[in-house]
Amino acid sequence: MSSGPQPPADDRLAGLAELTGDEALLPAGSRLADERRPGRQCFLIIEGTATVERDGCRLRSLERGAFVGELASDGRPLPLTGVTVRLETRSRVLVLDPARLAAAINADPVLAAAWQSLVRRI
Secondary structure (H helix, E strand, O other): OOOOOOOOHHHHHHHHHHHHEEEEEEOOOOEEEOOOOOOOOEEEEEEOOEEEEEOOEEEEEEOOOOEEOEEOOOOOEEOOOOOEEEEOOOEEEEEEOHHHHHHHHHHOHHHHHHHHHHOOOO
């Protein structure tokens, strides 16, 4: 339950960046995940769009606020596997280290709540 107004999503993203990752501006065509290689990072699309593909077939589109990764049953973030995610447009993304993000979420209930409100599962 909230005790007051929540900070805007951009403010929460800034907090995530400071604690768990780095912001990057990437050109169209960049891959955030490759179905043929194990991932090491998770991403949050701040601005821009991406396509999720498997075996060259388009599965869906992603846009602002989309989490590129998977969630373990206990809510831990994991790098995405089994699909390719390619940026359709020049995009600003938050590059997240899954271990640092999990530690920050476990240590801060407010951050955990903000994270859950921002994540959209692929």
